[in-house]
Amino acid sequence: MGRVNLLADCENCFGLCCVALAFTASADFAVDKNVGEPCANLRPDFRCGIHQSLRKEGFQGCTVYDCFGAGQQLSQVTFAGTDWRDAPGTSKRMFAALPVMRQLHELLWYLTEALTLRPARELHGELAAQLEKIELLTRSEPDALLALDVAAHRQEVNVLLLRTSELVRAGSRRQKKARRGADLIGANLKGADLKGADLRGTYLIGADLRGADLRLADLIGADFRDADVRGADLAESIFLTQSQVNAAKGDSATTLPATLTRPSHWPS
Known part of the structure; x- marks a missing residue:
């Protein structure tokens, strides 16, 4: 998949984080918003109307969120470029799939980084196998994606990441x-x-x-x-x-x- 596909590409996303996620009025968000409710700042082209002034307008939380490229994967691959406005019947599944895909992409981010760490090269074969496995899951059909036991996959990856961490940090720890x-x-x-x-x-x-x-x-x-x-x-x-x-x-x-x-x- 590569790092570039693990970076948010809002041009190829249907504004999913602005609709699928809920937020509560707080220091991070200026207003309340429910799951499935489009943010009032979301434009018809799926772009943010206050992107350049999010912090000033009280939406600091938006500047912190990172989907790891899950948004464009769902928009362009899982749902084949059909957005939730044109096909409202897909919206619930699309919104429910965002947190699942985001977790998978986050795991891909960590695995991709682990494969660049030379002190952990003895684990690179296992890491590459896990990377391939998670990449395959990101190409699942919507219903299969929603049925995934993401926690179990996270645990498998975490065991490898812990071993990677130990190897990388071994030479520097006092x-x-x-x-x-x-x-x-x-x-x-x-x-x-x-x-x-x-x-x-x-x-x-x-x-x-x-x-x-x-x-x-x-x-x-x-x-x-x-x-x-x-x-x-x-x-x-x-x-x-x-x-x-x-x-x-x-x-x-x-x-x-x-x-x-x-x-x-x-x-x-």
């Missing part, structure tokens, strides 16, 4: 305190040596990570909402996603993996 799944909300980690740390599922909401060394740190599922990563070194961190980066607060001194993009709302 006696570091275990932080996997830790509550580090608002923690002062300025300048912290977190190289090779296991930060899977760690709550880093509002944490001060300015100048922290996060090279080779495993960041799957880490919550970076409003984390201050100005000047932090994330360039060689593993399993970091665009969504996590978008949720954080960085600057021009923050280094990122080459596969990710510096958010436009970060100061230069």
